[in-house]
Amino acid sequence: MEPENGVAAELSHLVPNGTVLNDGPSLEKYSHDEAQWAPFAAPLAVVLARTTQEVAAVVRYAGERGIHVVPRGAGTGLSGGANSMENSIVISLELMTAIREINSADGFAVAEAGVINDSLRQTVAAQGLWYPPDPASYKTSTIGGNAATNAGGICCVKYGVTRDYVLGLTVVLADGEIAHLGRRTAKGVTGYDLTSLMIGSEGTLGIITEVTVKLLPLSGREDRAIIGYFPSLRAAGHAIAAVKAAGIVPSALELIDSTCLRAVDNWLHLGLPENVNVMLLASVDEPGSTGELLANRLASIFLTHGGSHIEQATDPKKTEKLFLARRMAYPALERLGQILTEDICVPRSAVPDMLSRIEASAAKYDVVIANIAHAGDGNLHPQIIVPHGDVASKARAKLAFDEIVTDCRLLGGTVTGEHGVGLLKLSGAAAELGQRVIDMHQSVKNALDPNGTLNPGKAFPHTHRN
Structure with missing residues (x-):
């Protein structure tokens, strides 16, 4: 294998319009995504490509030398899918912005x-x-x-x-x-x-x-937000299931628990309410009287299932502020410690049961779990928070993580709804897919990438070839 400076020098000739990085801070920066607990290794070099042809040239170069290639966008992934492995070149597409x-x-x-x-x-x-x-x-x-x-x-x-x-x-x-x-x-x-x-x-x-x-x-949509506060995760879960049973398809239905709300408000000072356990934030975007009727029906369902302080908002600024609380939950929680992020998805009817099981896992393993969710489609994001440097808590968090994945599968769910398998969900994916389906994945991989050049070990549990 070429020495690292040799690899970087050769790549520089292949991507004259791009950039090749080989300094220590850059190799560290591009070695992993936002999945704090997934393994990674420093790449041999980082290529900031500017054209498809430059990407192709780097892939050919790597394949001829038995080097792996790890593609990367902005590095916002939460499963380790963009993490560099041994003997790898990272190709970043961040400069391809046209x-x-x-x-x-x-x-x-x-x-x-x-x-x-x-x-x-x-x-x-x-x-x-x-x-x-x-x-x-x-x-x-x-x-x-x-x-x-x-x-x-x-x-x-x-x-x-x-x-x-x-x-x-x-x-x-x-x-x-x-x-x-x-x-x-x-x-x-x-x-x-x-x-x-x-x-x-x-x-x-x-x-x-x-x-x-x-x-x-873009035209023809009128956003209306409906907010309700619930005494428990399970009560909010029953409201979510009731929305589905009523045949209502909101344009958003999000769950945010008190840990998330406090973390966001302490950081951004949005003036969110105190002393609440769970907020459900829904929206509909049908225009006119149709949207008004749907918003009223959602408010009624929230009230029937234990919601309080129900309010509706049509003012775009207020709606934007409420959804900002949802969107900023993850970075706000990161300020509290290391985060192990789940991405399970269960049938919507199983949401109340799954939320209860998450609470039980938090108590069983003595860890803090904050809950945010795309509740309308059963995609839950429990965030297990561990104080920095607390080795014992980190070990317990991993046990809770695995139990939540298992409970999700037992309820007919999938181990990742939108973040991808990456490296963090390989064991859960193995249990969900089964060996025959894993073999099918491997056959597709072998057909398109027979030498295993592209992003090795990600997306599904890879098997050894004979």
Whole structure:
């Protein structure tokens, strides 16, 4: 294997318009994402690519020398999916920030992988269009990273996740060849759906460098927020299940517990209410009397299931402030200690039971668990908080983490709803998938990446080849 400075020097010749980093602080910065507990190793070098051709050149170089390649967007992932492993080059797409096309007539946009989600949303909004997927990290995460993890978000309960909006991709394959997948048309079933195969594959099958996304009209929506406070997680869970049973599909239905609310308010001073246990924050976006009727029905359901201080808000500034509390919950909790983030998803009818089991795990292992959730689709994000340097608490937190994953599966759920398997969820994924399905994954991986060049060990439990 080449010495590290030799690798960096050779890469510099391959990416004349990009940047190659090899200093200690840069290698540390690009060696891991936001999953604080997932393993990682310093890369041999970091390439900040500017074009698809540069990405392809680096992948070819790495494949010829038996070096792994780890693709990276903004590094906002929470499962270790962008963590560098031994003998790896990290390719960052963060400099690929061009929005190449916005087609208002046909309702699509073409963006490079490094475009920030919110930048795309704001740019198309200026033309009366809307890109719905809105992960909590929408102001910092990239479109390419969103596609690689099939990111969800607050409005996905009604509008779906990233996969529902990706029409096509430009992908660099493991041999350095460039493939253009998908279409620009409203319909199309030519060949296998390789676009969907790439979405959520966490960079293990190809490196996404350009994304064609479907857009919706921005007009015709009137946001109304409905807020209710509940005495317990289980009571809030029953209200969530009742919303589903009533056949109401809100544009958002979010759960925030008191630990999250206090952490956010102590940091940002939003003036959130004190002495409350759980807040449910819902919204509907139907216009006129239809939206008003749905908002009133949600308020009635909240009240019937133990909610108090029910209020509705149509003022955009107040609505934005309330949803800011939800979006900023994770960084606010990070200020309290190390965070082990769950991403379980259970059937909506199982939400009350799952919330109770999370509380039981917190008590059993004597750990602090803060709860935030995309409650409307059963996607729960328990945040296990451990004081920095507390080794004993960290060990107990890992036990609680594993028990929550097991309980999720027992209730018919999945171990990751939107963050991806990465490295943190490999054992849970193994139990969920089973060996036959793991073998199918490995067969696909072997077909597209026979030498295991791309993002090794991520996305599913890899098996050894004969």
